[in-house]
Amino acid sequence: MATRRRVMRAIKVYEFGGPEVLKLETDVSLPIPRENQLFNNSFILQVLIRVYACGINPVDIYIRVGTYPQSQSLPYIPGVDVAGIVQKVGDNVDTFKVGMAACQVARVHGMTVLGTAGSEEGMHREEMDEIAAAILAGIGAGWLKPVVGHEYPLEEVAKAHKDIMQNSGQTRLGTRKEKVLIKVHACGVNPVDTYIRSGIYTRKPALPYTPGLDVSGVVVGVGENVASFKKGDRVFTHDTVSGGYADYTVASVDSVFHLSDKLNFKQGAAIGIPYFTAYHALFQKGSAKAGETVLVHGASGGNVAAHHNIDMIVEMLANVNLANDLKLLSNRGRVMIVGCRGTIEINPRETMAKETSIRGVALFSASQEEIRECAAAALAGIEAGWLKPVIGREYPLEKVAEAHKDIIHNQGALGKIVLLV
8 A cells, every 4th residue: 555645835946036936835745854864074863843833034035035155956945943843753863752842943854054143054063052052041041032023824925035124124135125136147257356355455345255246147036126127137237246156146236237139148247347447447537538549558567668648548457567657648648547466666757747647447436327327338339239248268167266367367368257157
C-alpha cells in the first residue's frame, strides 16, 4: 500500500522581485528533518515544527528581492522566526520531544540563521547558545515580553511585507518607492571600481559592500511610485544601490534609463560611467566649444610632446601627466582631471601666464539635472547611431579579480571591460 503524501500550505518564491512574487500554495510536500546535516563543519540536528505563528523581518524582504548578501536558491519558502509545536525529531535529538512548544530562529529546511538586529551568519554555536540563554532567562524572569503588532493571515503575506518596510523606514533596499529591481545581464568594470575597492577613493562604502555601478539588464520589479519603468523593460544604469556585481541589483529610478534595442546588454553596461563622465567633463564642467582642440589623455602615462596649444585636456592619470599637461595648454586652456592614482608635484607658475586652469571632475558630484542632460545626450547619440560602445575583454563574474587587474595594468586596451552575469 502506497504511503500517503503529506502536504501543507506554504508561501513559495519562484523569482526575485516585489511582494507579488509571494505565492500561496496548498499542496507543498511536508519537509522531513534531515539527520546529521553538515553545515560549517558541524552537524546540525533538526526538528519538524507545526507552525502557529511566523515573524516578519526586514531581512525577509531583502532575501525576497534578491539583494541580500547571502544568496538564496530558487524556489524557496520565506520565514525564519517561527513558533509552534514539535511534530517530529531526528534520531539523535534529545533536547526536544514531540508535543513540546518551541520557537526557532532557523528553518527546518533552508538557509542559515538570519537575525533582525544585524547579520548573524557565521556565528559559532556557542554564541547562539549564549544569546538564546539570555533571551530565555529574560522570559523566565518576566522582563522580556515581546510586543506583537499587526497580525496577518498567511494569505496576506504580501501586505505584511509592504507594511514592515513602510513602518521600519527601511527604503534603501527592496523595490518600494523610487527603486527598481534589475536582473543583471552585464556589468561594466571601471577604474573607479578599483579605487573604491582599495579604499583610496573619497567615496567609501560601508563594509561589506557589493561593487558595480554600470549594469544592464531587465526590470523584474519596481517601487510603488515608479511609473517610468515596468517589468520586462531593458535598462542600463550609471549607479546602483545594492551593487552591480551580482545576479540582481536595486537602483534608484533616477539612475536607470531605457536601453535601446540598437544595443546589446554588453554595450548597455558600457554607457553610464564612461559616456556620462565624458559629457560631464567636456560640456558641463569644461565648457567645450565648437572648434576647440581636445586631447583625451588615457591612463597610459605617455604624453605626445608635439601637441601644443590644446584648449582642453581630459586627463585620466593626473598623478603622472599633470605637470606636462600644463605645458601643452593654450591661452585659457583647462585640464579636466577625471582620473588620478596618487600625488604629483607641479609648478603653479605654469598656470599664470596663459591663465590656464585645473578642474576636478566627479560624476558622483553631478546634480540630477546634469545627470539627466548626460543621459539625454547619450540616448540621442544611440538613436542617431554614432554612440556604439566598443566592448573589449569579457569576464564571467567568477573572474572579477582578473578584470580588476586588467583594467589597471593592461595599457592601451581597446574597448570596455565587462562582466557577464
